[in-house]
Amino acid sequence: MDHLEFRLLGSIDACVGGRRLEIGPRKRRFVLAALLLDLNRPVPVERLIDAVWEGGPPDSARMTVQGHVYRLRKSGVRVESDPAGYVLCADPDHVDALRFRRLAARAAQEPGEPGADLLETALALWRGPALGGPGGGMPLEVAGVELEEARLAAVEELARRRLTLGQPERAVAPLRAMVTAEPRQERLVSLLMTAFYRLGRQAEALELYERTRRLLADQLGVDPGAELQATFEALLSGHTT
The missing domain is CATH 1.10.10.10 (Winged helix-like DNA-binding domain superfamily/Winged helix DNA-binding domain)
Incomplete structure (x- = not known):
């Protein structure tokens, strides 16, 4: 029944x-x-x-x-x-x-x-x-x-x-959906950048960072926080964990 x-x-x-x-x-x-x-x-x-x-x-x-x-x-x-x-x-x-x-x-x-x-x-x-x-x-x-x-x-x-x-390939879809809905959630942005990087998609990771940086500046008048900034710098240096 x-x-x-x-x-x-x-x-x-x-x-x-x-x-x-x-x-x-x-x-x-x-x-x-x-x-x-x-x-x-x-x-x-x-x-x-x-x-x-x-x-x-x-x-x-x-x-x-x-x-x-x-x-x-x-x-x-x-x-x-x-x-x-x-x-x-x-x-x-x-x-x-x-x-x-x-x-x-x-x-x-x-x-x-x-x-x-x-x-x-x-x-x-x-x-x-x-x-x-x-x-x-x-x-x-x-x-x-x-x-x-x-x-x-x-x-x-x-x-x-x-x-x-x-x-990392199994992390991308749920992260992307949530970041699309909540683009100012810096921890999720950081994780999505890391997943992109580990999949060899560094350009997407850096583009996501730049998009988030502009959004934070335009809407809140602030720079990315320490965690997101550290992820960005690690990606540039190739020292992600």
């Missing part, structure tokens, strides 16, 4: 048997996300209201949230009432954000290539910005930032492992 799969690492969605469920409007998706982030635990209505409205909620907020919960139930999402609020009941393995965190935690306990493989599996769950990007109230904003920080840390750790294992 097909079960519901919930997705937060990109747009907020639910799927069954590979078919996307019709969840409804944006605010209903915010309610769904807030329930999923506290999966199998009671979520007070007040927290759901905070998750839905960025500013002050309307007088009808409680009734609106109750309506969204009703519609989620009608679409097949198992949401139970609780004295403390509402509980979305599901297997954590069926929520991509929770699966990502568990895989990343397992990877931290696995040395070498097995851990790197787990990180690749975890990062493959991402389809776009966490929780569909900016939007929603403070609880979702905070959760989105935390998920993006965990993603960045996973990409960095994966790259370091692949470089240590002598597999």
Whole structure:
């Protein structure tokens, strides 16, 4: 029997048997996300209201949230009432954000290539910005930032492992994707430059450095930090480690 799969690492969605469920409007998706982030635990209505409205909620907020919960139930999402609020009941393995965190935690306990493989599996769950990007109230904003920080840390750790294992070709794709999205992340730029260099692509490494240097100067009025500058100088001297 097909079960519901919930997705937060990109747009907020639910799927069954590979078919996307019709969840409804944006605010209903915010309610769904807030329930999923506290999966199998009671979520007070007040927290759901905070998750839905960025500013002050309307007088009808409680009734609106109750309506969204009703519609989620009608679409097949198992949401139970609780004295403390509402509980979305599901297997954590069926929520991509929770699966990502568990895989990343397992990877931290696995040395070498097995851990790197787990990180690749975890990062493959991402389809776009966490929780569909900016939007929603403070609880979702905070959760989105935390998920993006965990993603960045996973990409960095994966790259370091692949470089240590002598597999720079397997570090390039995840690094390039993250640097494209976060071009001012100097540690990732440094790692991508190193991967390029080890693949014999020194010109790309130096071009990336120059592009980042200009970006930092134009947007922040600063020079590259010590780590990125050291990587640049090591590439020029041919003394990368």
